[in-house]
Amino acid sequence: MHLPPPDPALSPVTGCTRAHWEAAADTLLAAVEPYASDDHALYHLPGDRESWSGRLSDGLEGYARTLLLAAFRRDETALERYADGLAAGVSWVWPRIEDRSQPLVEAASIALALRLTRPLLWDRLDDAVRQRAAAWLGDALTAEPWPCNWELFPVTVGGFLESVGHEPEASRKAAERGLERIEQWYVGDGWYTDGEGRAFDYYNGWAMHLYPVLHAWLAGDQDLLARYGGRLKAHLADYARLFGGDGAPMHQGRSLTYRFATTAPLWLGALTGHTPLPAGETRRLASGALKYFLDRGAVDDRGLLTLGWHGPDPAVLQGYSGPASPYWASKGFLGLLLPPDHEVWTAVEQPGPAERADTVTPLAAPNWLLQSTRSDGLVRLHNHGSEDVRYDPYYTRLAYSTATTPSPSYDNSVILGGDPSRTGIEPLGTGDGWAASRHTAGGGARVTSVVLAHGATEVRAHLVSGAQPGTPVRVTGWAARDGARAELAPVLGLDGTLSGTTGQGTTLFVALARLTAEPEPVPLEDTVSVRMAGADAIHVRWNAGPEDRVELDGDTVRVTRLPAEADG
Template identity: 80%
Template sequence: MHLPPDDRTLSPFTGFTRAHWEAAADALLAAVAPYATPDQALYHLPGGRPSRSGRLSDGLEGYARTLLLAAFRRDEDVLARYADGLAAGTAGVWPRVEDRGQPLVEAASVALALRLTRPLLWDRLDDAVRQRAAAWLADALTAEPWPCNWELFPVTVGGFLAEAGHEPDAARAAVDRGLERIEKWYLGGGWYTDGDGRKFDYYNGWALHLYPVLHAWLDGDAPLLDRYAGRLEAHLADYARLFGGDGAPLHQGRSLTYRFATAAPLFLGALTGRTPLAPGETRRLASGALRYFLDRGATDEHGVLTLGWHGPDETVLQEYSGPGSPYWASKGFLGLLLPADHPVWTAPEEAGPSGREDAVTAISQPNWLLQSTRSDGLVRLHNHGSEDVRYDPHYTRLAYSTATRPTPSYDNSVFVGGDPGRTGIEPLGTGDGWAASRHTAGGGARVTSVVLAHGAVEVRTHVVSRAAPGTEVRVTGWSADGEGLRAELLPVLGLSDALTGTTGEGDTLFVVLARLTADPDPAPLAASVTVQPHGNGELTVRFAGGPALRVHPGDGTVRNNSVAPPRAAEAESPA
């Protein structure tokens, strides 16, 4: 991909400016053009397995998701190509939108693109094409979605059709129905669970916030926009902490092949004026994510996005992932809706949270603890509240980071009787420097886990209950498979040097020290924290230069004994 030279004056951290985003969009659109069918209605992209939906649906997916990129880019010549595809696709080429079918997802991308570019595309179509397209989209108004972020696809289609005057009553009903359904999943503080249960991941940003906020913004509905953009603003305060110093998003959750779609909510906050982030910080985080993937082989030799993370990687895929799936990454280009003179494009880049200071941040809704270190730019997520057993291992591990991946090894797990499973996660709370949860493992055993963190150092406690005496327990930590990474795991209580132990009568406590770092010469882990057991089942944990905490591992409660004065924040060094 040919991009302009870095601009290290305006963008000292990433070198990227608006011109880089425009050039990247142009290159991605040019790369997919040869894979369109002669009528431009389907894009049969290379290098990937077919999804469960089949080749025809995959071809529609390739069209719809790259159309969304063209809509953000607003290139009239490219949009003319997609206009031809719309005319052919709605003349019987595209599969119908039906209950819980993949075309429902793609209908939302088509509708959003048409709404964003109405004077450039929709208004220039022949009336017969508009009627066919509206009729094809209208099936989305009554199609039953899966009970998750899919509820917002009829909302997005309905918003466009109501504006276009096609079945306006049904369109508005679909909008109202979908927005009402997602309300029960909003837990406050800017966080949704993606359907019933406790499924927290990037779908918060690139779906559950994106679609309602864009709908309200495009509709000009000020009260509705205030509600949803206010939630987005609250979410961004936490979301900004999910990016490492090298631009990497946290490697957690499903659909990770969407890559730099993680930039979408950052730009959306700027678009609506509801963001806690400075303009230069918004661009630094978004451009950092784009550059992270482009520099690490996200596109193949033809410039096409692959199914994977850096390059092709089946471990981040789901059964619905097809060759066109990675182009939900198009959402990351939403920033091109901001005019060239917007402060997001003109202000100098500013450091993101991971580049400003060492921080341990509790997020109560998902029951997460975020741990970041300025010196190496790593962000670590301690997961004590998110679960989706359909997509293990990207939900069920105890910890994730911006520099590691949870496969193929069973990292950050507790094996009980040889079983590393973690189901029925029950959040027990978060606080200043800690998080706790309880889960089921090993054929019915219960494991109560607490993590305490300071700097790059962690103390992890696990109390195993309801297991037969003599059951083997093994604890794993970080899997450092990246260059320059160092992973450490030291036994403290209940475990041998091989990090294995056995349960006794009743509850059994196991304690380890852990650290993931890219610092070349860290202080010895054993000297960085002390753990003192007490006869009442409690522990005192003292971090060198940091807090002292009193822990009751059996019930997952923590209280501060004392807290050292915080260190002054330091500026991030450009990378």
């Protein structure tokens, strides 16, 4: 992708300015144009993969998601083509919006784009086309969504239809209904679960916050904006910590092929004035993520976004991923709604959290522990509270990072009796430098786990109960990638192969772990010492750091910070 020269004065970290974002948007829009149908109603992007919704729905997805990009770019020439496609699509091409159908998702992108560009697109359509478009979108008002972020698609459609006077009462009620339903999933501190259970991931930013905040902002509803904007602001205080020093977003959760859609909530906070982040930090984090992917092959030699993470990668795809799915990355261009003279574009870049200091930050709502190191810019997420409704390696591993991907050989796991599963995750709390949980494994045994972190080092303790005596146990650590080195060393209950066996009652297994990109790190065993401190308890003494006493049982984990002179 051809971009302008870097601007080291305005953007000393990434070199990227608004001109780079505009050029990226223009390149992506130009690249998809040859794949439009003759009537411009469908965009059939190349590839041998088809989503489970079928080719027609995939073509609609191509239209809707690239229209969203054209709307953020305010590209009037492109919008003329999409106006032609809209007229054809609502007349005879597009599938109807039905209960839990993919067109409901795409209707939200179309409605949002139409609302954002009303003078440029909607108001220039023939009245008959507007009526047919409103009727097609209107099915979204009564279509039943999947009980997750899909509840927000009728909200977005309803907000647009009410704004243009189409069935205003039904439109308003559809929006209110969707907003009411997501309340059950708000757990506080700016965090939502994506439906029932504890599925915490990027859907918080590119769906659960994006749609309600934009709905309130576009409607000028200050009460709604105060509620949802306040939640967004709280979320961004945590969210900014999920980006590595190289711009990489955290490699966790589903739909990772949307890539720099991860930047949408950053821009949204600046757009609506609900952000704790300085303008220069907002742009640095967002531009860092864009540059991270563009530099690593996210766009192929045709200028198309591929199905994957860096380049093509089927491991990050779901059944609903079709050729045009990556173009939800269009949400990352939300910042182009901000005028060129806005401070988010004119401020000098400021470093993000991972570049400023070594930090270990507990996040109580998802029950995560974020560990970042300034020397290598790596961020690690210790997961003691997130789990999808089905087993998914992108939710259920003990840890994730900005430099690794979950491995097929079960990295960051406790393998009990040959069974690596981790189900029924129950959060047991977070605190200063630690997070804990318990889960079911090995056909019904329970594993109570706690991680303590300081610098780049981790102490991982696992108390196994309910297993037959003599059951083999193996613990695994990080799968190294992108120049990062992984280390795992046994401390208690484990041999040199990180394996052990259960005894009568409960058995404690402890290991040291580290993921680092430092060229010559201090030997792992010199960073911390761990010893038994009673039944199912350990004493942790960090080199030049705090001391902790950790007590585990089947139901609770207690971590006590000790005075510096204490010996346990």
